[in-house]
Amino acid sequence: MEKIERTEAPGWLNEKWRQWGEEWAAKYAETRKSSSFQWRRNENKGHDDLVKKLSTMTQHHCSYCDASPMGPRIRCTIDHFKPKTRFPKDAYKWENLFLCCGLCQERYDAFDERLLKPDRDSYSFEKYFDIDWVTGELKPNRDASPEDQESAIITIKLFRLNDNGKPDDRREELEVFEKLETREIDKFSYRFFIKRGQI
Ligand SMILES: [Zn+2]
Structure with missing residues (x-):
C-alpha cells in the first residue's frame, strides 16, 4: 500500500455529497440492502x-494492494473506505472513496478504526510495513510502536494483502520488471515492492 496524494474534491460531488449521504442513510435504514446503493x-x-479522478491519483492502480489494470485479476471499482452500510452518511464523501481492485473490494463491510488509510498525511509505507523478501509477504515494521504494528496487522488482514497468491505475484512482477530494459514502473503492479526490491 503506497502513499496517495489526494487531489481536490470534484465540484459536482462537493455540492451534493452531504445531501446524497443523508438520502442513502434513510434509504438503507429502510431497506437494509447495500445493493440498493x-x-x-x-x-x-x-x-x-469519479473513477477517472481516482485513477489519476493512483496511476490506475488499486489503492490498497497496488495491482494494476494490466495485471491479470483487476476489476476497477470504487471502494468506500468507511463502508457505506456502517457509515452511510460518508457514502459520497470524496475523502472516503478509493479506486480498488475486485479482490480488495471483497472485505465488504469489514472495518476497524485502526485500518490504515493511504491518503492520510501521517501514512507512509516504511512507517508501518516491512517486506519479507523470501516469501514476498508484507509484515508490520518491527521498529514501529505496538499501536502502529497493530494497525499494520489489521490492514494486512482486512485487505488480505498476503492472500490470493499476492506474495508470489509480487515476486514474479519484480522478476519481469528487472528483465526489461525500459522500466516504466507505472505499467506494473505492486510498485511498492518493485521500488524497494530492484537491484
Ligand atoms: Zn487491490
Whole structure:
C-alpha cells in the first residue's frame, strides 16, 4: 500500500455529497440492502468521472494492494473506505472513496478504526510495513510502536494483502520488471515492492 496524494474534491460531488449521504442513510435504514446503493449524478457527471479522478491519483492502480489494470485479476471499482452500510452518511464523501481492485473490494463491510488509510498525511509505507523478501509477504515494521504494528496487522488482514497468491505475484512482477530494459514502473503492479526490491 503506497502513499496517495489526494487531489481536490470534484465540484459536482462537493455540492451534493452531504445531501446524497443523508438520502442513502434513510434509504438503507429502510431497506437494509447495500445493493440498493446507487452512484448519483450532478452537472452530468457521476461514477465514471469519479473513477477517472481516482485513477489519476493512483496511476490506475488499486489503492490498497497496488495491482494494476494490466495485471491479470483487476476489476476497477470504487471502494468506500468507511463502508457505506456502517457509515452511510460518508457514502459520497470524496475523502472516503478509493479506486480498488475486485479482490480488495471483497472485505465488504469489514472495518476497524485502526485500518490504515493511504491518503492520510501521517501514512507512509516504511512507517508501518516491512517486506519479507523470501516469501514476498508484507509484515508490520518491527521498529514501529505496538499501536502502529497493530494497525499494520489489521490492514494486512482486512485487505488480505498476503492472500490470493499476492506474495508470489509480487515476486514474479519484480522478476519481469528487472528483465526489461525500459522500466516504466507505472505499467506494473505492486510498485511498492518493485521500488524497494530492484537491484
Ligand atoms: Zn487491490
